[in-house]
Amino acid sequence: xxxxxxxxxxxxxxxxxxxxxxxxxxxxxxxxxxxxxxxxxxxxxxxxxxxxxxxxxxxxxxxxxxxxxxxxxxxx
Numbered sequence: 001x002x003x004x005x006x007x008x009x010x011x012x013x014x015x016x017x018x019x020x021x022x023x024x025x026x027x028x029x030x031x032x033x034x035x036x037x038x039x040x041x042x043x044x045x046x047x048x049x050x051x052x053x054x055x056x057x058x059x060x061x062x063x064x065x066x067x068x069x070x071x072x073x074x075x076x
Contacts, residue, residue, distance in 0.1 A: 014022075026036035 022036065023033055026033055029036070031039070
């Protein structure tokens with residue numbers, strides 16, 4: 001577990017269905033909502049810096065199915 005020297009609270013509006021699904025998946029992985037959000041933020045930062053992801057932004061804007069995109073940007 002990572003201990004943070006200081007923390008900040010954030011307020012984010014999300015669709016209810018997205019939050020329900022997020023909470024369900026977090027629970028499946030044994031994570032609290034806060035832990036899962038921190039991990040998601042780290043992954044977002046990591047992958048947004050990758051050159052291959054920058055090249056895929058046009059695909060995302062074009063509305064490519066996220067599951068199809070997973071095979072290009074997610075490890076494993």
